[in-house]
Amino acid sequence: MKLTKLTALAATTALCAPMAFAADMADEMTIVSWGGAYSKSQLKAYHEPYSEKTGVKIINDESSAEAVAKLRAMNEAGNVTWDVVDVVAADAMRLCDEGLAMEIDADTQLAAAPDGTPATEDFGDLLVSECFIPQIVYSTTFGYRTDLVGDTPPTNVCAVFDLEAYPGKRALEKRAINNMEWALLCDGVAKDEVYDVLETEEGQERALAKLDTIKDSVIWWSAGADTPQLLADGEIVMGSTYNGRLFSVIEEQKQPVAMLWDAQIFDLDGWIIPAGLSEERKARALDYIMFATDTQRLADQAAYISYGPARASSAPLVGKHADLGIDMAPHMPTDPANAQNTFLYNYEFWADYRDDIEGKFQAWLAK
Secondary structure, three states, X not given: OOEEEEEOXXXXXXXXXXXXOHHHOOOEEEEEOOOHHHHHHHHHHHHHHHHHHHXXXXXXXXXXXXXXHHHHHHHHHOOOOOOEEEEEHHHHHHHHHOOOEOOOOHHHHOOOOOXXXXXXXXXXXXXXXXXXXXXXXXXXXXXXXXXXXXXXXXXXHHHHHOOOOOOOOEEEEOOOOOHHHHXXXXXXXXXXXXXXXXXXXXXXXXXXXXXXXXXXXXXXXXXXXXXXXXXXOOOOOEEEEEHXXXXXXXXXXXXXXXXXXXXXXXXXXXXEOEOOOOHHHHHHHHHHHHHHOOHHHHHHHOOOOOOEEOXXXXXXXXXXXXXXXXXXXXXXXXXXXXXXXXXXXXXXXXXXXXXXHHHHHHHHHHO
8 A cells, every 4th residue: 555645633622523423433544546636636625624624534545546456355355444435437337336336325425515406416417326426527638848849739639649740759548548549539430439449359459550650659657647747857748647737737837838638538536435344434434525525625626626526516616726826717628618629438338348458458568
């Protein structure tokens, strides 16, 4: 377990009057997330306020990229050490289907909107699994070095495959998801046919053949912070990562980097509670999730990172960046100017096909 930050806020009696049922809850919990600017936004918007309110000690773990494999192993060993886990929607579906995540009743176990709108209506279609409580809408997209692309900055995602116009290294995530979709799009497959093609053996080989054309020029990343660092260091000309990470390197670090929004791939990120917790730990995890997904808390997170809140009632509360003081709306992936050509991620497809296609992708990568 990679422990990166220990948040233990000593609570004064005045600040943290124990809740009537606090004695029935654990006083410590391990929350798993992705690290970097994203974990920092959760720390400021969720963890610190929750610890101040309850006195609970939160241990932050950055293992979300390995969440499915680790939860399978913990469950098999009968020793689940995580209390709340941040995962993408497709992983939540897999964990739910395998009985590794508990079901959550949104209308009885989550806060309603301030006007009384039930959580199911406020989250709407983003409640894609009975085990998954979404926090944010984000996208995976490309950033590029403005000083390394000449006089014609890229405007199309297929620039990633154009080594003649944009020579140099590029960074791609070390997994099949997103890369296979972009490869097919840039090999001429229509957007609405990508998953029909990718479902077939021929389509999977076609995507890998397209990726073959740039394989020698790719640095493969496994952590969301890798691409921003590679861009900042000038080691790559362009690379994929999460839009919030690019916001950080562009607006906070003021690096010569720009965003390529074309064919950005929308996805959801949110919480699951592992199955198999004790009653005390389960009660604490549910209490935390009710707090961390209320209308104000989701809007608060947008003050630290450019991810759109998953509740409809939170959107009007999104304002300026907490430190920079800039309006956050134009930096959201859902802003109309940024969302002119988006690609809608198919959660159900990847929940069904991920193990098989990921295996083929990793075998191709190892050649």
